[in-house]
Amino acid sequence: MVAPRLRFDGWIAGLGTSSGTRIVLGRWQRSPFGRFSDVMLERADGERFLLAPTPETAGFISGTYTFDAVRVTPVDVRVADGTWTVAAGPLDLRFTTGRRGPLGLLSCAVPGFLTRRPAWSALTDRPAGVLLPGVRTRGSAGAGRREWYGARDLRPVSAASAAWEGQDLGELAPVEPPVRFGFGSVPARPAVTRVTTTVELGPA
Template sequence: MTIKGPARRRRLRFEGWIAGLGTSSGTRVVLGHWQRSPFGAFSDVMLERADGERLLLAPTRETADFIGATYVFDAVEVVPVRVGVAEDTWTVTAGSLALRFVTGPRGPVGLLLRIVPAALARRPAWSALTDGPARLLLPGVRTRGSAGAGRREWYGARDLRPVRLLSAFYEGADLGAPAPVDPPVRFGFGSVPRKPALTRVTTTVVLGPG
């Protein structure tokens, strides 16, 4: 993606879902399923192995370059990333990764987030206000911080659902049963919730001089 014009702060907004998943093999997976973004609709996968290797699976060179500049990875692969959603069941294929998970009913936090208006979730002030409660209720989670390449980023959550069932294979190997996202993933300034979950978010990335 080429950003033209004089240097100044620019806000790029991504609206969709983030799934944070742990497995008993120690591999943790973060799926981004973006229904609206500067790149159009797309999905990507961030995967951290038990030995700490961090891998990005992105569908185009353009999205791979942008995400790779915003977060930290040891390897980047441009591969088809396909996501299917049928009621509570999500099916994902991304290169050598095959993933299927099922969400459960919302808890109290999810029910509260459902009433947050979309316009409010986009505001930096809202992310600043919710950062403290998020850290307290969801250890490892932060709603704002510094990203790569001098970028700033904030998240506005609008829904949260637990993941009840999970099946995952990478390079033909079974990644095991669902497990907490532990240790936290290390792609950026914060992790996903420790308990496997699916979160609806509005993510804003600010480019340009700070």
């Protein structure tokens, strides 16, 4: 029997701050849960948080990845002229994207139908890890699930400011050490990636 697969189309932003906090934002324009955004955050001490807008999305994400704390809270994301503004419970985040580099231009050249195919993600897993250490495009997740990521665009994050519970998190910095929510991390250099994520559910 073929396990059901769920598809998410949207953007993943990954960035670090000089305080040691690393932030991963998902902005999903098409998903089994409709449009929504979520935040995964790892503090310098290693504590991992999930901020998700509904119990349903929080349950699915926390069943796929690993967190120390989960908070259900509105996650509001607004994008205008390359500037992203995020309000998510204790987190206030604002960042700006820059022009595409060579990897971004290469990603844009990949036909959309390929990025939706797990076989393509499996083929790109090793090259992605060489070009962007720590990045994986396929792997195993929680609850016996499997995942595939197909990138369609990549833009650098050029500036950012963030606060957690009103405390400034410092200046923009690389995502180092890599985040530990799942089998792979986002690129070390802060970036926003347009991506199609396929999740194959495990046994009921």
